[in-house]
Amino acid sequence: MAETLSKDTKAGKIEGSYDPKFKPVVDAFIENCETRDEVGANVAITLEGKTVVDIWGGRKARDGAAWEKDTVSIVFSCTKGATALCAHMLADRGLLDLDAKVGAYWPEYAKNGKEETLVSMMLDHSAGQPHVRTKLKDGAYYDYDYMVKVLADEEPFWKPGIRNGYHGVTFAWTVGELVHRASGKRLGRFFADEVAKPLGLDFTIGTPEATEPRIAAMIFAEPDPAAANSKFTQALLTDTSSAAHLFLMNSGNTDFNSRECHAAEIGSANGITNGRGLAGMYAPLANGGGKLVGPDTLARMGRVAMATHEDATLLIPSRFALGYMKSMDNRKEPNAPNSSCIMSDAAFGHVGMGGSIGFADPECRMSFGYNMNRMGAGILLNTRGQALVDAAYTALGYRSNASGVWAM
Template sequence: MENFSRETKAGTLEGTYDPKFKPVVDAFVENFETRDEVGANASITLEGKTVVDIWGGKKARGGEPWVKDTVSLVFSCTKGATSLCAHMLADRGKLDLDAKVADYWPEYAKNGKEETLVSMMLDHSAGQPHLRTKLKDGAYYDYDYMVKLLEEEEPFWKPGVRNGYHGVTLAWTVGELVHRAAGKRMGKFFADEVAKPLGIDFWIGTPEEIEPRVAPMIFAEPDPAAAGSKFTQAVMNDPTSPAHLFLLNSGNTDFNSRECHAAEIGSANGMTNGRGLAGMYQPLANGGGNLVSKDTLARMGRVAMATHEDATLLIPTRFALGYMKSMDNRVLKSEPNSSCIMGDAAFGHVGMGGSLGFADPECKMSFGYNMNRMGFGILLNDRGQALVDAAYTSLGYRSNASGVWAM
């Protein structure tokens, strides 16, 4: 491993890396020099060993330095953590992914949701992409309130017949199943069974003493290139659409508030860094470790649902059970930043603004990237994808022209 230190216009970058992965370091530097990165951490493990861990910049524009233990919200990367909890319980025989939700959560089985399967909660086909009910202020911070609303809600479609990204509601659909199967809330289960044993800084419900380490999120500026996208048009013009409700019916959530950080929102408020994301996925890139068996791991990485038009995001999507698979939407017009191109075996999750964590069991690599300046778009922007591309080319992968990185 080599030490790394570089002064950029955004501040000091530092860390360590295996020389084989110098292209990742170069891409990280380029993000700060030409792509307006403010603060970030990128981390990669290979065959269980850390081969890249680099960080730097600022916690806010012109603010304090982003240091080794800085953390930030990783938004929907949190779904990877929540889904891991569900798969661990399935592996232990406490949660049957093929069973009805009603077997664990009878109060949910009403108003057209009686036949919903546990697996549908994970693959975004349960028909609960959001809630039609206008949410009260602070709704996302009130776990029991959100669970009760979802119990009463009618699905947007017959469960299982199609999928639409459950962008926020997965926190309480999958989260409550974990709660019922484990006998304790999902945030505590993750802390006790994943974060602590792996020794990673990753919280779903962040302790107050961590707040000084948090880099506030810098929200994305609108991108004129996306004005004509189906998603943007639905948000602006169709108040009954899942896209509109997902973005605008949020109970005035302030994701930079202490109240939000302290809540348990298992789809959107995980607090970690690239190191924590790579650390969570490291066992899953290497046979499952002490988290899950090889059979469960194989199921976790298999495509469970794919569509030409996701009912929420309105782009083609591909999902495993709780995880994103490689999605290549580069040919779409007026849909910038709507791709996330990984290896064919890889599975993980993008976070709003461009953070990413994933495992690739084919090459035994795990990857994590977080940042504080969010990019505009549905999936990865050029900063995150540049790092992913550099990681695969460092391993000798030849091309992603097929929609996945291939040798």
């Protein structure tokens, strides 16, 4: 029997329901609201396809209206999980060969040192296009065709396939255009028709204006003094040719809280949903693939495809499946706070800038989603999101994450 929740906290009122087994998640959510400066958020968990946690609350702004059940927000790079799913669905249908050259689908791309790029390299961040050197025009991210052409014309930062570096924004068009070429539909439409609508998800890539009143604006993170000496921060500040600098500074003055950005189709960064939508998207993938993908495709989706001791963009150790993050334990890396995302070894999903996360765990048949409006500093999860993930695994009887993954 599910328990209902209605509680006033420092952040505001929180509501929802949960299986009593998952009370540790509820306690962590309350703690986030009371002591970790949560403003507004939603966490949702499914187990064997059944919702076992759905809690929301706080405020849509620090002094704003209440965060309602249907409040949504940008989930930044959690969007990559949706984009990758579209690519894997096409692969499962035989319409996109992950081992083929990109030029087989997108001939205009196969030039300037990119001729040997494989589709799989687009997904595992080894394609050599973590960003672009071309100075982007104002509003570039809102212009899909412009960004596709810029990427096709660029030279790679390294020979494709020899290393990986997080394609933080360019993933929207490297993978997104492959979805377009293979399916005949632009990414946002394919995702809506083939994933969001069939699963009943409140999740859009290219959001209609009617949704705008429900969107909680992002409260951007304040600089973290503890990260001032990180390799990423130093590259950002001192090396204008680095992927780290270009990734964040050459953005065409994108305003992620603007209507123009919400309406655009940025398949790496501007998906709009909530924890419920993220958990709902991953639920079939935690339970054999459902009607989305078959078992062989699902097995490939969750397998480590690329790992390194120093990601060329993030400048921390990283581990990726094809389009998804795997558990990353950087807790002992010097000068790298909030640079971990610790799940089980079987889990795969994606963190979003500021600390949102969605993932599937086929081992325990759990899916997880968390979104919020107050962004945390750092590259991956901050204390709020990791506390919720930790509580979920604790509730399921997992013993420890000392090994770098949650283990029984």
